[in-house]
Amino acid sequence: MKLHNPLAIDDEFYLNGVKFIVHDIQAPNIFYYREEGDKKIREINYITLLEDLTFKGPDKVVKISAKNESNVEKKVTFMLDTLIPDRKRKTVLRLNLIKPILLYDKAKQGDMYALNSFNEIYKGYLKGNETITKLTKKELLARVSKNSKESGDKKISPRQLERYLQAYYESENNRENFGVEGLISKAYYNAHSREDEKAIQILHPKKDEIILDTIYCRVENEEYVPLIEKGIKRFLSKKRRKITHLHSDLEILCSAQKLDPLLYDTVYKMVKRINVQIYDRLSKGIMEAEYHDPVTQRVSGYFARCPLNVIEIDHVKLPIKLIDETTGSDLGEPWLTLAIDVYTRMIWGFDLSFQSPSGHKVMCAIYNGICLKRAKEMYGTINDWEMHGIPTVIYMDNGPEFNNTFVKSMIEDELHAEVRYRPVATPRYGGIIERFFRTINDEFLDQLLGFYSKGNSVEERQAAKKEAILTLSDLTELLVRYFVDVYHFDTHRGLPLDQDTPAVRFHQAINIMGYPPSIPANQEESYLIKLLPVDMKSYDKDGIREENVRYASPETSRFVNTRLKKNVKIKFDVRDISKIYILDSTNQVYIEVPSISPPAEQVQGMSRDLYKAIRKELIATGKINKRQILGTDQIIEGKRLIQERFEKMVNKNASMRKHILNKGGTLSVSLSSVEPLKRTTPSKAQSLIEKYNNQRNGTGK
Incomplete structure (x- = not known):
């Protein structure tokens, strides 16, 4: 799908068919001027610019063509979905091979988001204190080639990598953001798929509760799985790791269970699928590697280097009783799936429903995160909800609603982001989002009718049920207003002192780096189909x-x-x-x-x-x-x-609620419903916005 490249100073873009140049960025506004004309500096809100269907980002300027563009927008193809699973995996494998080179090319062109992504995911290709500015493309190709051999597969030569790159860019030139289709090998369209792939968990050699990675290999039955996991665990514990030794160990283990030994080629390909960063972690020691480990501390605020660098996602059941908007009957507590940007602490996406945690709820939260929110239009917020776009890393719990094929494929194959799971039984690694869940309980939900503390008695919960007045749509509106007008402008202890609110942190990053990649408004439906x-x-x-x-x-x-x-x-x-x-x-x-x-x-x-x-x-x-x-x-x-059944279930003590509904009234609420109608002092939202403006203008906190 087509992405808007991040806008930065001196970038060119089209609006209403006219070419403009970005003069300055003072988030949330863009200052621009017409290239051919009066050179007058104009100002526009960034969200307003994205929502304009005539907007064409900097990636369109070089080869703008209204005819070709209209054809692309009317027909969005999904060639990858036509492939058999085995061919699709091989295509994605080729893409993964050249990803560091694609990011390298973008970083060399001044894309700071690409630079941060390279340093986040492919730091292993840099030696010692080497930086990407000192690394030549030829040397990077050689290192990627060498890594492909060390990973266990046959070596992919630098020349072959260049062919992959050429095919990718040719496909990208024909249809932007569809370069991956150039990596499809036409000779294998009719190859037979295999049904014997098994998931192998890569366990830490000393701590079984830590799952370092999950790979897939083809074996005849499930009996091989624990043997392979045991053999790889021993393989990783050694300083000198030789595939021949692993093959011998597996031969012994299989023989003891009266199973046919695995072929050397099978073991060889198995080892190459293990994430190379795991070797770095184990060679330096667990404590040292936590500093940059994809499984642990690398997702802390310190190591998230820019907006959308790392996103944390998790679920929570909110301790508040909601009612049916028609009958007033008690519907229980909703589930909130939330995604938060680690660098800024801004809310990236969410899903609120009565549906229990599932892969589909994760999809809804992710889709909400990548799209424009239109919070002013839909919920009447004071401010725009600016956080949206494609992240680099999505960090999740190890629960089955996260750790499944559907979610991993959605993130890796469709969004081209990286999936990371926090270790089992280590909630401290999801501390940022866990703290937010406590915050909304203490600072938001406890002001609403129907809220109860999780430690409350049965009687107190029954009391909350009787006083409940909010519907699901009511709570959704209030949550969005809280996110956008309060939380994003409130102080966070985990942020730097000079950027101690999410809004300031986000806007200061944007002023330096420009806006991150985003989805055009007219492509949102196509992205939904993809997900x-x-x-x-x-x-x-x-x-x-x-x-x-x-x-x-x-x-x-x-x-x-x-x-x-x-x-x-x-x-x-x-x-x-x-x-x-x-x-x-x-x-x-x-x-x-x-x-x-x-x-x-x-x-x-x-x-x-x-x-x-x-x-x-x-x-x-x-x-x-x-x-x-x-x-x-x-x-x-x-x-x-x-409806008849719901009416019978209505709590008898909620007669006033039912009376209002029967008379044709509504139970809708707004932010003013939970605050005094008359105020002699500014609201919290107004105070926080004033503080934000003072910080931006340098007049104090």
Whole structure:
């Protein structure tokens, strides 16, 4: 997908078809002038600039072409999704080989975000105190080539790496940010995929609870997995690590379990998949390596060198009771999935819902993070929510909702970011986000009706349930206002004294480095499709059946195949069952396909969970059988039955709430609902904004 390159001073861009040059950056505003014209300095808010559909970033200036641009925007292809898994992995492997060289090229062109990414991820290619300014491209190619051999695979020569680079850049020139498609080997489009890949956890030689990495290798059955993990653990404990010794150890272990020995080539390829930074960590010792270890302290504020360098993500169940916006019945506590930028402490993205932690909630938070927030327009905030874009590293817990194939593929293959997991049973490594969870409890939630302390008694929780008045949409609005107008302007002890608020920290970085890469507003929907989960389904004469919903369209009728099962690849959004996306492998595009039974217009915006609840209620009352797909009348009847059940569940002591709702009133709230209506002193948000402006102007704190 197309990204806006970071804007910096002297960069050129187009607006309404006119070419301009950036004169200065004083975040959140850009000062610019027209290259050919009156040279008058103009000022524009950066978020406003990005939201303008006529804006073309600096990467478009060299070869601007309105015709080509319009074609690209109308047809976004997904060639990688047409590949068999084995070929896709090999393509991504080639991309990973040349990533340090791609970042090197950008850094040499003055891209400070690329420079920080190189120093963050590929510092191992620098010797001693060497810096990237002293490193030649020829030498870097040689080091990457050498590393490819030491990793266990056959050596990729510098010349071959140059071919990969050439293919990447040629594809990038044809369609920006699709350079990876140039790395696809056409000879293997029809290769057979393998089903025997097993996940191997790379454990620390002395501490089993620390998982250093996870690799995948092809073995006949699961019995090999613990043997391989044991052999690699011993392999890593040695100062002289020879693959022949590991192969011999595994032969002995397999023989003891009466298993066929692994081939040397299998062991060889296995070792090459281990992250090379692990060797550096172990050779220098655990305590020394914590200073720059991807698993530990490297994600602290000190080592996050710029905005979007490192993002932490985690879940928490908020201790506040919410009610249904229609009936007033108690719905319980929501789950908050939050992503925070380590360098600035600004909130990058979030998802608030009643859905339990899952890969899909992680996807929603990440999608929120990479896109423009439009907080002023949607929630009436005082300030813009400026933090958005593609991060370098995403740092997560080891829970199953994070450590799974869907999430890893979404981050690594689609966003081209790096995934890191904090060690098991070490919450201190997620300290930044854990502290924020305590902050919203102490400084925000405890001001709201329905809040309870986690240590409260059952009676106190029941009292919170009785006084609850907020709905999910209410709490979402209040949270966004708290993030944008209060938290981003409040003092943080973990930040430097001269940049002790997230807003000041962010804007000072932007003034020096320019804005980080971001997604054009008109490409956000395409990015959502990229991030959605994928599945294989059968397309028969009645269409595709997915979770008791039928999907079909005249455009996709050509995919009907009654003999071949699971013949089409689909993507779906569990928040909206009215449509799915089917991959047209010939044209490498996803086609939107509406539901036909029930009709799309009847279930638009309906989540999969609500649809399941309606079916369950109708089956329980004998209205339909288990195989039956709902019609329009049954959807309406199901909603009525659920509403009746909710009304019966309404707490009897919440009569006033119910009375207001029955009279047609609403339970909506705003920020003023939790603060006095009349104030003789400025609000906290106003005070913090005033303090921020004073810091920027150098007039004090």
